[in-house]
Amino acid sequence: MSGQKKRSFLNEAFKHQVVFFQECVEKTWKILEHAIHEIYNHNLSSFSFEEVYRHAYNMVVHNFGEKLYSGLLTTMTYHVKEMFKLIEAAQGELFLEELNRNWAEHNKAVQMIRDILVYMDRNFIPSTPKTPVREFGLNLWMDVVIDASKTRSRLLDTLLELVHREMSGEVINRGLMRNIIKMLMDLGFTVYQDDFEKHFLKVSADF
Amino acid sequence: MMDKKEKKFLTVAPFECAWRKDLKFREAGRGCVAFEAFAHNDVTLVFRENVGSQHYHYKRDNSPHYTVILGSHRNRRLKIEVDGNTVVDVEGVGLCSSSAFQSYWISICDGLISIGKGKYPFQNLVFQWLDSHPNCAVRYIGLSSWDKHVGYRNVSVLPLTRNHISLWKHVDCGEYICEDDDEEELEDERTAYEKWGIEDFLENWELSDVLFIVGTEERPVPAHKSILVASGNFPLTSSEDILRLKGVAYPVLHALLQYIYTGRTQIPEPQLGSLRALGLQFEVIPLVKQCEEAMERWKLNKKLFDFGKSVELSYPYTRPNCCTAFPFGVPVDIPRLKQLYLTSKYSDVNIYIEGHGLIARSHKIILSLWSLPFAKMFTNGMSETISPEVILRDISPEAFKGLLEFMYSGELSLEAAVDSGALLLQLFLLADQFGVTLLHQECCKKLLEYLSEDSVCLVLQVVSSIPSCKLIQETCEMNFSMHFDYCTTASVDFVLLDETTFRNIIQHPDLTVTSEEKVLNAILMWGVKAKEEYGWEMIDEMMIHCTPELLFGDRLQTVNHLLSFVRFRLLPLPLLEKLGKSNIARHSSTFSNLVMEAINCIKHGLARPENEHNLRIQHRRSSYKELQYICDGDSNGVLYFAGTSYGEHQWVNPVLAKRITITASSPSSRFTDPKALVSRTYRGTSFAGPQIEDGHKSTWWTVDIGADHQLICNYYTLRQDGSRAYMRYWNFQGSLDGKTWTNLRAHENDQTICKPGQFASWPVIGQNALLPFRFFRVVLTGPTADASNPWNFCICFLELYGYFH
CATH class of the missing domain: 3.30.710.10 (Potassium Channel Kv1.1; Chain A)
Structure with a gap:
């Protein structure tokens, strides 16, 4: 008899939770959206991991995984576009520096997002044909920043110019150069090959 | 799907051995083989570094190997040999060969040999032995024998991973299945999580x-x-x-x-x-x-x-x-670890649960090594990273304590599991929320173990939204469908199930139900999210003032879809006619079409149209009651069952109770008495005489089990009366209408009966044995052993067995 009671009690609790959650799903998403913004603004240290993680977990468990995922994509895209504006505006040698700085920040942000949305990454995405967060982060950077009309040629020119200067005996910022090359490698070997290696080999040969 | 799964198996001749390239551990020295085998004795498996030949025999092998023999010494002992030397030889562990296929599994992990029974690897461990000098090179598995043939089937090789729940999927999927390659890729995606640990x-x-x-x-x-x-x-x-x-x-x-x-x-x-x-x-x-x-x-x-x-x-x-x-x-x-939990020595985090205060002083490292989310919480720079306090919300304190106890002992405390199913369920959810894989699996196992018709609905509600619980979900759905009556009447919790789950249940091939009306009622109740149990009549009443759109809301479409899975044609005609006139039919064209279609079919005698594969008109296979033949003259048969009005009361003669009708080819008389055949008493003289049909002599006894019943007959019993007129040529036949007959078993010069009063029983085999019938008869096809009255069918007892509806 007591088993029966316990059972129905628990049922009530679950029913309550479901109904309750449907009412506040918007609110929950707003909190998560805010958290993602704050990740890009380096302001996350005041947030409670427990709270953010719990909200993300609730959204997935209550069948709002779709909403969470698409919301995440929109927010991330917005920020990467903002970054691109900064990169585009940078002139001369600052261009590479800005690119490198933003790339590092983007990576850090993606890692943070993976941390707080690990439940979605692990439980929701594999059951759908969706791209995992990390991969999406790379693709996004590729699409928004690297594939933008001017970036490729600008990046190539700047890099080759650096190479040229080094070959002529100037001291260049090798660390920066290494980071940028590493970024191209991270984005995929073909990207590195197409965008840099071929031209580099050609220029070296010319030299 | 069942058709595709052929019952192939591999027979290994005496003193031979079958080697296959794909029967191989992915990692040398570590792996598990699950298989089914039958033999008189000596089911023998050899594990070695390379494949051997067909005529390989382990007794002559010089290279290092392990041999496991199930049922050596005339099927009495379990034996393990290392390089030909016996290291284990035990009796009475229950690991012997079986004359029917039986499932076993053997896992080897760096010299630890574990042997278990049953289909689920790592479950039901029976015997274990550790080699002090492990042979870590063994890789290939040979299926071998001793002096008798051994049959093997469903052999699958599994890797040893932590996640053995997922391994269950691989079992049963056919012959010699290793691992699919695409699956491996998927695994890589997850390894980062799965391998998380200390x-x-x-x-x-x-x-x-x-x-x-x-x-x-x-x-x-x-x-x-x-x-x-x-x-x-x-x-x-x-x-x-x-x-x-x-x-x-x-x-x-x-x-x-x-x-x-x-x-x-x-x-x-x-x-x-x-x-x-x-x-x-x-x-x-x-x-x-x-x-x-x-x-x-x-x-x-x-x-x-x-x-x-x-x-x-x-x-x-x-x-x-x-x-x-x-x-x-x-x-x-482990005792020292548990001590750490109890004393909280060196603890570095205080865990609070909102509304319940301080729950535990704990160690970040212990929580982190089990759970990636906790590790991130303590290290990724958010507020908990620097704070010595963590406040959790929406979590039951009891369940969280259970989680901590598990983390500090590696074991699910039995108290939590047995005492309360609700706590176990909460613990399960908690393990899922925080990614504690091992606890998740332990809870999964326990949940399945304690799953009952009472808990299935609740478990389904909880797990259906959680992506990682497919196994539990499927098991619950099956359990629900097999106890459909109970689960839909004992409580109305099932109306809270989500659409996919409920749909899966209604379409489940194992759905067992006493009447299709119950299926209809359940669908309608689910549609209106009923708060108490009622039938379609209630919905009918509601529909007087209400449209289906209002009544069913967002479930209308699903209800319409699911209605097509109700097998209306199995319902009695009067009920169908009532349904046809109901308000439901008036409002819903889907419903009325289905009902009308069924009525037409029944009225125009299309109860068994040619299309046998049309599921909608077939009886749900498992809704038949199995009445199994045990011995001659037992009380498990259909006719005995009819004598109790199908379990309602003490036995009375079913002919007198008008449950069944028996007729004979000759008119009733003192010696041709229909009720005598099912009276369960011996009659010295009881026979049916011949009548002329189409110019031929024909002698038969026919049983009609009634319009509302059908039987898939798989066994029948006859008893000779006191005479020596033994039947030799006769057919056992079934019919749906009493006119056209299908042979179920033909007897040609069958010498089984050779004494007066003797019982004899025969199984019904072959294609026709799967068909349900209403009428059954035994009919002579040749003269009996008695030359003076060769066309008298002299039996005083008849009984039928099989799946009865």
Whole structure:
């Protein structure tokens, strides 16, 4: 008899939770959206991991995984576009520096997002044909920043110019150069090959 | 799907052995083989480094191998041989051969041989033996025999991973299935999570609270107090965070820590002594023992370590099924670990649950090594990282305590599991929320173990939204469908099930129900989210004032879809006509079409149209009651069952009770008495005489089990009366209308009956045995053994068995 009671009690609790959650799903998403913004603004240290993680977990468990995922994509895209504006505006040698700085920040942000949305990454995405967060982060950077009309040629020119200067005996910022090359490698070997290696080999040969 | 699954099996001739390239462990020395086998004795499996030949025999093999023999010594003993020498020979463990296919599994993990019964690898462990000198090269599996044939089937090789729940899927999927390659890719995606564990914290600065300073170079090496305390006796205090080890070289300390954090390490032989000394200093006893053993072996056989010159030490797993999981794969002393939980010594985090206050003083490292989310919480720079407090919300304190107890012991406390299903369910959810894989699996197993018709609905509600619970969900759905009546009447919780789950249940091939009306009622109740139990009549009443759109809301479409799965044609005509006139039919065209279609079919005698594969008109197979033949004259048959009005009362003669009708080819008389045939008493003279049909003599007895019943007959019994007119040529036939007959069994010069009053029974086999019929008859096709009255069918008893509806 007591088993029966316990059972129905628990049922009530679950029913309550479901109904309750449907009412506040918007609110929950707003909190998560805010958290993602704050990740890009380096302001996350005041947030409670427990709270953010719990909200993300609730959204997935209550069948709002779709909403969470698409919301995440929109927010991330917005920020990467903002970054691109900064990169585009940078002139001369600052261009590479800005690119490198933003790339590092983007990576850090993606890692943070993976941390707080690990439940979605692990439980929701594999059951759908969706791209995992990390991969999406790379693709996004590729699409928004690297594939933008001017970036490729600008990046190539700047890099080759650096190479040229080094070959002529100037001291260049090798660390920066290494980071940028590493970024191209991270984005995929073909990207590195197409965008840099071929031209580099050609220029070296010319030299 | 069942059709595709052919019942192929492989027979191994005496003294032979079957080797297949794909019967191979993915990792040498580690793997599990699950298989089914039948034999009189000696189901024999050989494990060796390479494949052998067909005429290979383990008795003649010189290369290292393991042999496992189930049922040696005339099927009495279990035997294990290493390189041909018997190392295990036990009786009475229940691991013998069986004359019908039986499932077994054998797992080998670095010399630990585990053998179990049943389809689920790692479940139901029966016997275990550890080789002190493990052969870690064994890889290929040979299926062998002794002096009798052995049949094998469904042989699958599984890797040893932590996640054996997922392995269950691989079982049963056919012949010789290893692992699909695409699956492997998927696994890689997840490995980062699945492999998360204590080894990630080896010499990791994250969460470290103690430093070793080693060597003359004073190299700092981070470690975690609670792990050290649980593994040995380190001179730690709450305030002291530094341990100086001037005389110790870094590689030696590294080996010690690696052994503690991962359960295995490698060390160059010359440093073995220093490692042993360090282990002794900090009382890491398993390591000390293993160092000593290695040194012994070294002394005995210097060649052993000649190349590489590194000694490998690995902590013997205490459990075969959780290889690398903390705390079983590492040298942690579990009582000491539990003590840490109780005393909260060296704790670095206070856990609160909102509304319940402080729950525990705990160790970040312990929570983190089990759970990636907790690890991130404590390290990724958000507010919990610097705070010594964590406040959790929406969590039951009891369940969280259960989680902590598990983390500090590696075991699900039985109390939590048995005492309350609700707590177990909450624990399960918690394990899922925080990614504690092992607990998740343990709960999964326990939930399945304690699953009942009472809990199935609740479990389904909870797990259906959780992506990682497919196995439980499917099992619950099956359980629900098989107890459909109970689950839809005992409580109305089922109306809370989500659409997919409910749809799966309604369409489940194992759906068992006493009447299609119940299916209809359940669909309608689910549609209106009923708060109490009622039938379609109630919905009908509601529909007087209400449209389906209003009544069913967002479930309308699903209800319409599901209605097509109700097998209306199995409902009695009067009920169908009532349904046809109901308000439901008036409002819903889908419903009225289905009902009208069924009525037409029944009225125009299309109850069995040609299309046999049309599921909608077939009886649900499992809704038949199985009445199994046990022995001649038993009380398990259909006619006896009819005599009790199908279980309602004490037996009375079913002919007198008008449950069944029996007729004979000759008119009723003193010696041709229909009720005598089912009277369960012996009659000296009881026969049916011949009548002329189409110019031929025809003699038969016919049973009609009634318009509302059908029987898929698989056995029948006859009894000779007192005469010597033994039947020799006759047919056993079935019919739906009493006019056209289908042969179920033909007897040609059958000499079975040779004494007066003798019983005899025959199974019904072949295609036709699967068809349901209403009428059954035995009809003579040739003269009996009595020359004077060759066309008298002399039986005084008849009984039928099979699936009865």
